[in-house]
Amino acid sequence: MKMQRINLCEGYVRRMSEAEEGMAQNHEDWAEKYRPVSLNDIVGNEAAVKALKKWAENFDSGKRAVILYGGPGVGKTSAALALAHDMGWDYIEMNASDQRTKDAINKVAGSASRTGTFGGARERRLLILDEADNLHGTYDRGGESAMISVIKSSGQPIVLIANDYYALSKQLRDIAEPIQFRPILSSSIVKVLKRICTEERIRCEPEALMKIAERTHDLRSAINDLQAAAIGRDEVTLADVTTGERDVPESIFKVIGLIFRGDDPKKALRAVQDLDESPEDLVGWVDENLPRAYRDDDLERGFEALSRADLFLGRVMRRQAYGMWRYASFMMVAGVNRARRHRYGGYPGYSAPTYWQKLGRARTARAVRDSLASKIGKYCHTSKREARAVYFPLLHALFNDEDAAICLAARLRLEEEEIALLMGGERSSKEVEKIYDESRELIEKEVEHEIDVFARFGSVAEAGKPKNSVAEAGKPKNSVAEAGKPKKKDKLSRDGGDDSCEVESSISGPAVDEPKNEAPDGEPKKQRTLFDF
Ligand SMILES: Nc1ncnc2c1ncn2[C@@H]1O[C@H](COP(=O)(O)OP(=O)(O)OP(=O)(O)O)[C@@H](O)[C@H]1O
Structure with missing residues (x-):
């Protein structure tokens, strides 16, 4: 069976066409591009991967749901997707940017349970609920109780993903099997980074990779750091990475995260000050990723703030009034941050401005x-x-x-x-x-x-x-x-x-x-x- 990715958007289920998927891939950041396909590609966490596989193979006799929990960027979502791939299961993914009300969960889970319940294992559909520890508040009203009743009644496998196991209600914990994902060893991170360098044809000093790996136990941020250091270069040296440490305490991906997901606009502004990006480049990053990070009225307010930033940038150019950079930065960072009224979870897969990629010159543009x-x-x-x-x-x-x-x-x-x-x-x-x-x-x-x-x-x-x-x-x-x-x-x-x-x-x-x-x-x-x- 061909696996299809299904996205929930404003309460209805939409299948992404092949073309859309292809386009999305072009814009992916490296962490998305190199997401493992099969469980065999998951780095580290052997015990967790084994337990997950065992649960899927013995699904008929075990619990209906598992909870994959652990820190960010260690492979929980990747493992759930890889499981669907290896088992030949179709899957539905609901992440925190989808509305996860009782109705929405029932609709999706209902459609999952109607599909292939009697058709044997190969016709199963896996329901993946990302950020299950965020099923609270008005946005996801009734979501948790709906999930509990779906787990009890559905004949389909369900994977709940959470950072904090104990943020889930006891009722939910009792009906699902817990599987812990642990931080990834530096040596394993280095192996992944090396492979990416080879694929991207970038020469990398081993010390540079080690330096990146030592800074984190989170593979996603290690890959992001590598990509940030490699933009515009054919080679990444230890100096690039350590200079990055001094001049760029936060990589562009982290700063973008602070703008879109952070609660403190001042912190985002401080991080931007140390970033090695001009306001003109940063506005491109924000513009590119805003539609991935915000929805509906948040998106509208975000673009409103961004358009004001753009006005100031125009004035800087025309009048050489460099003092106005300050207002441009304020609007594109604090303005966009404050435009958000809803909570979104998950990692939207930030990427560099598309126009660099479209013209095929992300690197050349930087080099020039x-x-x-x-x-x-x-x-x-x-x-x-x-x-x-x-x-x-x-x-x-x-x-x-x-x-x-x-x-x-x-x-x-x-x-x-x-x-x-x-x-x-x-x-x-x-x-x-x-x-x-x-x-x-x-x-x-x-x-x-x-x-x-x-x-x-x-x-x-x-x-x-x-x-x-x-x-x-x-x-x-x-x-x-x-x-x-x-x-x-x-x-x-x-x-x-x-x-x-x-x-x-x-x-x-x-x-x-x-x-x-x-x-x-x-x-x-x-x-x-x-x-x-
Ligand atoms: N164990 C791993 N093996 C291989 N790649 C990994 C692993 N963990 C993370 N990655 C890389 O990091 C990216 C993000 O991983 P993933 O989405 O699976 O993390 P997560 O644990 O679900 O994080 P979050 O809780 O923030 O959603 C992947 O696309 C992949 O490139």
Whole structure:
């Protein structure tokens, strides 16, 4: 029998089409992507897996339900799904984001018990109730008593999943068999991480994997940490992981969790401050995952807050009013957090913004961004992080002016992708190409100029003239003196026009008399910075 995943949505049962399932998989994070399929793939917890299998095989003579309990991310849900797979059972999953009222549970469990009750083991349908310890409150009104009566009356197997066994009522505990899932050993976590690195073709230092594994006994967060460290890289080193510890106390997945599931907006804001993500990137993460985390009116309020964050981000870009970042962050973090009025459980499977994946460039986008930040950082003597936070928006604004864009692209030796990134995707690829081509021409002119200056300087030196009196060799004093001056700014005109771009010459030469400090047109000459454009 083909196993189908059935999702409960607003009280009705909906089968996910193959196509939908395929799409969802594209957007999955690694923890979802590498969820074990069979019980044999479950790492650790051998005793629990064995007990679960035994219960399923002897279902007719045993209890109708089991309770899988233990800490988060240790494989409880995976084991229930893998059991359905191995037994060839169809299954229905109700998690805390589904409304689990008495009516809903009866409807689902009723449909489960009607299916194949008399058809033998292969036609069984497994009912999986995630976060069974959250069957309280108005949202799930009557859910627990309904579950108890369903367990007593249904002929179908039921798996209840809980973090806290003793949060379940005694009545529920009495009618179901408990199976405990324990924390996973670091050595087992390392094995899973290694396999993922191989599949994702990422080189990983063993020490880096060990470091990630030692920080947790929860496989999901270990996989999330690995993914966070690997985004935009082909290699994960110990330094990446330990830097992550210093600069990124919480990975993006954990921060997203604090925004959507946390009760303290201040805590989420504090975590965001230390996160190595720009507000523009973070808004993408929140936007991507909001529909997975919230429903109905929460979703509406969440997007309302997010749209306000977006307004502020727009103002930062347009007016370079960086003070407004604070409001943008507040709205996308605290605003979205406070928009939630209902309680949701489970892990919705957060993922990176789809547009990165859609364009197939999650990594390249990061790589381009990092290389751009590194070029700017080197040029402006600042960190990559500062370059991204402060100089990206500034350069984005400067790139509105084509001449400035060409000069800056030449000076920073930018590649096409880097130019495109600074232009914010608002221009056609032809415009990007034009700026790139012209910047290359400018660089060539600069090189020719350097060669020319060097040749002239060489011939003067060979003529046996004293090095500090090259001007006397009949050369125009100004130009030769400029040529010989170490790290002097050479002024190159583009297309013979007035607009010019200074490109720093790397030619070092002997000390010469200071030339007249003025440009050929008589204007006083001053050293330019990025801010002059
Ligand atoms: N024992 C395990 N073996 C293999 N993978 C695991 C194991 N535990 C967790 N994982 C990985 O972590 C992800 C989350 O695991 P799972 O949903 O089974 O955890 P859980 O115990 O049900 O957590 P929660 O209580 O938070 O729902 C899985 O998709 C899988 O990638």
